[in-house]
Amino acid sequence: MSxxxxxxxxxxxxxxxxKGWRTRCPFCVRQGHQTKKQNxxxxxxxxxxxxxxxHSVGYLDGFDHxxxxxxxxxxxxxxPPRGWTPLGWGEGASSMFASQAREYxxxxxxxxxxxxxxxxxxSTLPPENPEEELDWRGRLIIPILDAEHKTWxxxxxxxxxxxxEPTYQYPDGxxxxxxxxxxxxxxxxxxxxxxxxxxxxxxxxxWPDAVAVLGTWTKQHVALLAQSxxxxxxxxDGDAWRKxxxxxxxxxxAGVRSxxxxxxxxxxxxxIKPWILNEISQWKSHQKxx
Numbered sequence: 243m244s245x246x247x248x249x250x251x252x253x254x255x256x257x258x259x260x261k262g263w264r265t266r267c268p269f270c271v272r273q274g275h276q277t278k279k280q281n282x283x284x285x286x287x288x289x290x291x292x293x294x295x296x297h298s299v300g301y302l303d304g305f306d307h308x309x310x311x312x313x314x315x316x317x318x319x320x321x322p323p324r325g326w327t328p329l330g331w332g333e334g335a336s337s338m339f340a341s342q343a344r345e346y347x348x349x350x351x352x353x354x355x356x357x358x359x360x361x362x363x364x365s366t367l368p369p370e371n372p373e374e375e376l377d378w379r380g381r382l383i384i385p386i387l388d389a390e391h392k393t394w395x396x397x398x399x400x401x402x403x404x405x406x407e408p409t410y411q412y413p414d415g416x417x418x419x420x421x422x423x424x425x426x427x428x429x430x431x432x433x434x435x436x437x438x439x440x441x442x443x444x445x446x447x448x449w450p451d452a453v454a455v456l457g458t459w460t461k462q463h464v465a466l467l468a469q470s471x472x473x474x475x476x477x478x479d480g481d482a483w484r485k486x487x488x489x490x491x492x493x494x495x496a497g498v499r500s501x502x503x504x505x506x507x508x509x510x511x512x513x514i515k516p517w518i519l520n521e522i523s524q525w526k527s528h529q530k531x532x
Contacts, residue, residue: 325367
């Protein structure tokens with residue numbers, strides 16, 4: 243039986259809404275995981291299926307495969323990758339697998355305390371099914387948590403060996419266009435601006451006062467940032483300053499105190515942190531005088 247046939251059979255025993263089906267995942271069952279939870283979601287518009295547990299993903303024939311993931315209506319949740327071990331404390335900190343990763347993290351400005359706080363880890367085991375699952379070994383694993391810091395809504399795997407491609411890896415089914423790294427920072431009521439950067443390592447340079455859009459910002463990001471209790475300052479990479487200006491304008495139209503910084507060409511935020519901090523100070527002074 244093909245994977246598509248497995249999904250078609252499974253949805254016959256699931257629940258249906260106007261947006262799609264929820265049912266037990268046949269691939270989880272095949273792996274011996276017995277549960278009554280309906281972890282498999284199938285979009286009625288795109289025919290895309292995705293399991294929130296085993297991350298199996300694919301499309302059914304006969305649907306609009308161009309339909310955007312944003313229209314699926316739910317944000318996936320994730321378990322840590324197989325063999326996940328925290329770097330900042332416990333057994334993982336002394337593991338022989340951790341030394342190179344920890345050295346790389348320190349070079350990128352991540353202290354042991356910060357790694358504990360944001361739960362940076364590594365993967366020490368290969369995937370159970372290499373043909374269908376990504377390999378996370380050789381990467382810093384940085385969880386992306388919900389605003390309550392309880393649930394993984396994604397994670398980033400950053401190569402620390404200098405040999406892996408792509409440099410940044412994301413799990414299948416992760417809604418990059420609909421989530422922010424460190425979204426909790428938006429909840430704090432303060433006049434100190436929260437920075438919007440493009441990657442998690444840039445955000446960690448300014449922890450806890452930065453969020454990351456994980457690439458190009460979207461209208462869903464604007465909707466999330468519009469809920470901020472504090473000013474928002476776009477600090478995108480040097481070659482993306484126009485996008486930062488556009489994000490600031492979109493937020494101002496939404497009623498948010500916002501601004502943007504134009505970084506020197508070719509520079510990323512983590513390369514010129516002192517310059518950025520000085521620019522932020524000047525921006526804050528200007529805001530007080532206007």
